[in-house]
Amino acid sequence: xxxxxxxxxxxxxxxxxxxxxxxxxxxGLNIHFGLTGLINMGxxxxxxxxxxxxxxxxxxxxxxxxxxxxxxTAAVIFALLLGLPTLKLRxxxxxxxxxxxxxxxxxxxxxxxxxxxxGGSEGLTGNAFKGTFQDASPFPDDRWTLGPITLATNTSxxxxxxxxxxxxxxxxxxxxxxxxxxxxxxxxKGIREDEDAVRALGxxxxxxxxxxxxxxxxxxxxxxxxxxxxxxxxxxxxxRPVTFxxxxxxxxxxxxxxxxxxxxxxxxxxxxxxVRGFLRGVVPxxxxxxxxxxxxxxxxxxxxxxxxxxxxxxxxxxxxxxLAINAH
Amino acid sequence: MRAVACRDRSVALRRGGAxxxxxxxxxxxxxxxxxxxxxxxxxxxxxxxxxxxxVTVTVPGTGPAAGVALEVEGEDGTxxxxxxxxxxxxxxxxxxxxxxVTVDESTxxxxxxxRDPDENPAVVTVALGRSAGRIVQVVPPGQAPPSGQTETAxxxxxxxxGAAGTDLDAGAxxxxxxxxxxGPGTNRYAQLVLAxxxxxxxxxxxxxxxxxxxxxxxxxxxxxxxxxxLGGMTAFMAVQWWDLPLWLAIVVSTAAGGLAGWLLNRVVFxxxxxxxxxxxxxxxxxxxxSLAMLSGFLFFFGARPAPIVSGISQRMQIGPVQISGQSLVxxxxxxxxxxxxxxxLARTRLGRATRAVSDxxxxxxxxxxxxxxxxxxxxxxxxxxxxxxxxxxxxxLNTTRFNFGSTLLLLMFAAITLGGLGSPLGAVLGALVIGxxxxxxxxxxxSDMRYASALVILxxxxxxxxxxxxxxxxxIG
Numbered sequence: 001x002x003x004x005x006x007x008x009x010x011x012x013x014x015x016x017x018x019x020x021x022x023x024x025x026x027x028g029l030n031i032h033f034g035l036t037g038l039i040n041m042g043x044x045x046x047x048x049x050x051x052x053x054x055x056x057x058x059x060x061x062x063x064x065x066x067x068x069x070x071x072x073t074a075a076v077i078f079a080l081l082l083g084l085p086t087l088k089l090r091x092x093x094x095x096x097x098x099x100x101x102x103x104x105x106x107x108x109x110x111x112x113x114x115x116x117x118x119g120g121s122e123g124l125t126g127n128a129f130k131g132t133f134q135d136a137s138p139f140p141d142d143r144w145t146l147g148p149i150t151l152a153t154n155t156s157x158x159x160x161x162x163x164x165x166x167x168x169x170x171x172x173x174x175x176x177x178x179x180x181x182x183x184x185x186x187x188x189k190g191i192r193e194d195e196d197a198v199r200a201l202g203x204x205x206x207x208x209x210x211x212x213x214x215x216x217x218x219x220x221x222x223x224x225x226x227x228x229x230x231x232x233x234x235x236x237x238x239x240r241p242v243t244f245x246x247x248x249x250x251x252x253x254x255x256x257x258x259x260x261x262x263x264x265x266x267x268x269x270x271x272x273x274x275v276r277g278f279l280r281g282v283v284p285x286x287x288x289x290x291x292x293x294x295x296x297x298x299x300x301x302x303x304x305x306x307x308x309x310x311x312x313x314x315x316x317x318x319x320x321x322x323l324a325i326n327a328h
Numbered sequence: 329m330r331a332v333a334c335r336d337r338s339v340a341l342r343r344g345g346a347x348x349x350x351x352x353x354x355x356x357x358x359x360x361x362x363x364x365x366x367x368x369x370x371x372x373x374x375x376x377x378x379x380x381x382x383v384t385v386t387v388p389g390t391g392p393a394a395g396v397a398l399e400v401e402g403e404d405g406t407x408x409x410x411x412x413x414x415x416x417x418x419x420x421x422x423x424x425x426x427x428x429v430t431v432d433e434s435t436x437x438x439x440x441x442x443r444d445p446d447e448n449p450a451v452v453t454v455a456l457g458r459s460a461g462r463i464v465q466v467v468p469p470g471q472a473p474p475s476g477q478t479e480t481a482x483x484x485x486x487x488x489x490g491a492a493g494t495d496l497d498a499g500a501x502x503x504x505x506x507x508x509x510x511g512p513g514t515n516r517y518a519q520l521v522l523a524x525x526x527x528x529x530x531x532x533x534x535x536x537x538x539x540x541x542x543x544x545x546x547x548x549x550x551x552x553x554x555x556x557x558l559g560g561m562t563a564f565m566a567v568q569w570w571d572l573p574l575w576l577a578i579v580v581s582t583a584a585g586g587l588a589g590w591l592l593n594r595v596v597f598x599x600x601x602x603x604x605x606x607x608x609x610x611x612x613x614x615x616x617x618s619l620a621m622l623s624g625f626l627f628f629f630g631a632r633p634a635p636i637v638s639g640i641s642q643r644m645q646i647g648p649v650q651i652s653g654q655s656l657v658x659x660x661x662x663x664x665x666x667x668x669x670x671x672x673l674a675r676t677r678l679g680r681a682t683r684a685v686s687d688x689x690x691x692x693x694x695x696x697x698x699x700x701x702x703x704x705x706x707x708x709x710x711x712x713x714x715x716x717x718x719x720x721x722x723x724x725l726n727t728t729r730f731n732f733g734s735t736l737l738l739l740m741f742a743a744i745t746l747g748g749l750g751s752p753l754g755a756v757l758g759a760l761v762i763g764x765x766x767x768x769x770x771x772x773x774x775s776d777m778r779y780a781s782a783l784v785i786l787x788x789x790x791x792x793x794x795x796x797x798x799x800x801x802x803x804i805g
Contacts, residue, residue: 107780295627302620
């Protein structure tokens with residue numbers, strides 16, 4: 001078996017748009033859960049709305065900045081819709097409402113009734129909405145090689161997308177780093193630890209929770225944009241499992257840390273590709289088919305999530321004393 | 329405006345149905361006149377040296393499609409056959425292996441196309457001494473889902489397609505029950521009310537367990553959908569692989585569910601409770617469990633629909649509505665079991681203890697109730713109910729699939745939230761409402777948004793009356 005090729009694949013996946021998209025989504029989830037203690041089970045809904053917002057706006061002729069703005073606005077409105085009624089209720093109500101709302105977005109998006117706008121269950125092909133983003137690239141259309149990886153500079157799954165994506169991740173991390181140390185971030189952490197105590201200090205807990213939900217949702221939408229810029233908008237590719245993977249990533253890296261979501265995403269995708277590639281190389285295809293090996297990867301993800309919560313809820317970078325997962 | 333549009337729609341649908349029937353009748357009559365020999369397909373029975381490949385071609389809601397030519401190709405060479413009046417072809421094969429079934433699309437009843445054109449030709453694995461079945465659904469052109477939808481688990485070519493495994497949710501929403509589609513001679517509204525009630529009763533059975541667990545432990549079990557799938561898949565294996573009769577398959581799957589519930593509590597959740605792990609952590613554990621089990625089902629069974637009973641059960645006309653015998657039996661079983669559970673909760677020792685633990689575990693423990701033993705039995709009963717519900721729902725929906733429980737999970741959550749978290753009677757009421765909403769929403773919404781309407785209700789309930797119909801306000805804290 002070709003280990004060089006395997007490690008090239010692992011490296012490519014770790015640096016690739018999927019890892020970037022999940023890192024952004026996990027950063028958003030970190031603001032929800034790590035900082036504020038909100039159980040958002042619908043992060044995929046934010047990603048999907050961001051993706052639809054961006055793609056549909058671009059197809060309608062919007063310039064790049066407006067398409068980003070539409071995506072972000074969609075996520076903000078979605079967060080307000082979800083947050084206003086439920087943030088006063090107990091934590092697992094928010095969980096059920098967010099997961100249901102994300103499913104509604106997906107079902108409506110893939111519905112045949114909206115085929116003209118969203119493309120139904122076939123979705124929107126990448127070429128329909130990638131133009132403005134690719135045109136914004138300062139690089140010539142070419143193929144570049146860095147180490148073992150050769151990619152197009154601008155088109156689709158490109159260096160340009162990676163540069164923009166990782167810059168977004170870097171900016172998001174800087175923002176979270178500043179927020180954690182700001183008075184605003186300290187209030188959020190206070191809400192996570194003891195909501196009543198914060199309320200007793202005269203803070204508007206509801207308002208802070210809502211702000212956190214909106215901000216985290218916006219990062220989810222940005223993640224969704226990166227996700228679809230590499231492929232296409234397809235409602236079913238941003239369903240419930242995406243949310244669950246994002247949770248695994250966050251808990252793996254360490255909730256309530258700045259770099260935890262990024263580390264989690266790198267490790268998650270690297271490990272997943274490694275396990276699949278390794279099994280494909282070692283196990284003969286008549287014992288396990290390619291699809292079955294793929295499923296083994298997802299079974300391991302599920303088990304990892306269980307094990308993390310049971311044995312190491314603080315993840316790799318987290319501080320166990322800081323993070324007591326309790327719903328409010 | 330909306331009402332007018334809706335009436336137009338239903339009229340158009342009814343006309344469509346009548347037209348389809350005409351076409352089918354014509355096809356039937358030409359077949360009978362043209363080639364009477366086809367009517368007498370010799371039935372095939374599997375033995376040690378023979379395998380049967382049964383293919384059924386049907387128009388959902390209308391009935392079997394006769395006169396469809398298909399070709400079976402494999403180790404035994406190529407066999408061509410034409411479906412009989414029951415829409416069936418039974419091919420006897422003497423060599424095990426993979427056979428390719430190709431439906432000749434030009435022989436389909438006029439005005440219909442294959443529902444899943446991507447699955448033609450399809451590969452069916454045949455083993456000696458067994459029957460392998462395949463149902464081909466044909467629909468009027470408008471109802472065919474766009475291609476690619478059924479290929480939920482397409483193999484990913486390279487490592488860059490990291491998202492390939494994430495579209496696990498696709499497909500199953502398209503599964504419509506035969507009950508919901510009005511055949512000729514039925515009143516569409518009455519038919520939908522019936523379909524909604526049937527679906528609601530079955531959903532209640534599946535959802536009741538989740539509510540019992542929530543009531544006694546405060547845990548929202550996200551793996552409950554997979555327990556439903558477990559029931560359906562066990563019944564599928566029992567009938568299709570082990571050749572058990574259906575009633576025994578139902579018993580086996582219920583027992584398998586109970587065993588799974590006991591194991592989960594014993595191995596995972598009991599120890600977590602003893603270590604004082606919070607309910608929210610436990611909920612995330614159930615999510616991991618659900619992901620692992622879902623992928624496990626996909627690993628073992630693939631993404632294809634796995635019908636427990638091949639073939640379509642005969643439909644009976646009762647007043648203005650039609651119902652298949654299979655659904656009638658399912659509902660009967662569900663109602664009996666629901667009644668037994670209600671009686672047990674109200675009158676038996678265990679039932680009273682369960683309710684005491686739901687009310688206040690500490691107080692229950694202080695009065696001498698063994699809380700852990702009660703919770704263990706609640707897990708067993710709850711998972712067994714979910715599995716039984718899974719079998720019955722699979723019979724009602726005509727098939728089961730690796731993700732069929734997980735698509736129902738949120739409907740079950742909607743039902744128990746609507747009825748009142750922790751209230752068993754509420755779960756039944758809530759499920760009935762959800763069942764009716766899901767089916768009746770097809771009057772105004774496209775049918776692929778049926779489940780979405782139930783989720784909208786879930787959110788509205790949380791907005792307006794978070795304790796649900798029968799819940800108590802103090803639970804929502």
